[in-house]
Amino acid sequence: MRLGQVIGKVTLSRQDPSYRGGSLLVVQPLSAAQFADPAARGPAGGASLVVYDRLGAGPGHILGFTEGSEAAMPFSEPTPVDAYSAALIDEIFYRPPR
Numbered sequence: 001m002r003l004g005q006v007i008g009k010v011t012l013s014r015q016d017p018s019y020r021g022g023s024l025l026v027v028q029p030l031s032a033a034q035f036a037d038p039a040a041r042g043p044a045g046g047a048s049l050v051v052y053d054r055l056g057a058g059p060g061h062i063l064g065f066t067e068g069s070e071a072a073m074p075f076s077e078p079t080p081v082d083a084y085s086a087a088l089i090d091e092i093f094y095r096p097p098r
């Protein structure tokens with residue numbers, strides 16, 4: 001699982017029926033520097049990704065997401081999804097290893 005900040009939403013004119021009840025979010029993964037300094041959170045360099053969410057996250061929220069084949073596990077039918085929102089994060093306590 002990785003953590004990322006929601007920086008936008010995806011709007012679809014047509015969607016696969018298995019996506020009903022959720023939304024697609026644009027998420028920017030957090031880097032180690034952003035864990036150490038909460039003021040540095042927000043859009044950063046690097047690639048963002050689209051995450052399927054049923055938890056109700058919105059822009060600015062931090063969430064935990066899974067990728068790959070694990071992202072499709074919550075669906076009963078085969079579903080074209082690469083990342084799935086698994087947790088909404090309230091607080092991050094970070095102490096780097098020595």
